[in-house]
Amino acid sequence: MNFSQAVSNCFSNYATFSGRARRSELWYFILFLILLQIVAAVIDYAIGIKVFEYAVSLATFLPAIAVEVRRLHDIGRSGWWLFLSLIPLVGAIILLVWLCRRGDAATNPYGPPPI
Numbered sequence: 727m728n729f730s731q732a733v734s735n736c737f738s739n740y741a742t743f744s745g746r747a748r749r750s751e752l753w754y755f756i757l758f759l760i761l762l763q764i765v766a767a768v769i770d771y772a773i774g775i776k777v778f779e780y781a782v783s784l785a786t787f788l789p790a791i792a793v794e795v796r797r798l799h800d801i802g803r804s805g806w807w808l809f810l811s812l813i814p815l816v817g818a819i820i821l822l823v824w825l826c827r828r829g830d831a832a833t834n835p836y837g838p839p840p841i
Contacts, residue, residue, distance in 0.1 A: 739792060767779055791808070801827050
């Protein structure tokens with residue numbers, strides 16, 4: 727999956743918390759979010775108020791959570807494990823390791839492997 731496919735797939739599955747997502751889909755979408763936040767920050771700096779950063783964060787919050795849940799499904803974990811990130815430092819490290827893992831090659835309880 728390339729960059730544009732990943733971004734369009736995440737926005738087309740805006741609030742879909744079922745199914746599975748490849749590593750490339752998640753990481754390309756995170757790269758897109760970082761670049762978008764940088765552009766919004768530059769625009770906000772130019773106009774002097776934080777409008778675009780908040781708008782971008784609000785508009786991309788749900789698709790970001792949805793792709794992370796689908797990524798956890800790909801490794802056979804429930805989306806509820808995302809709450810592990812609420813534990814300072816340790817939770818984020820564990821989630822980072824899990825999100826970098828290769829997905830299950832076979833069908834798991836969350837569906838067949840992504841194409």
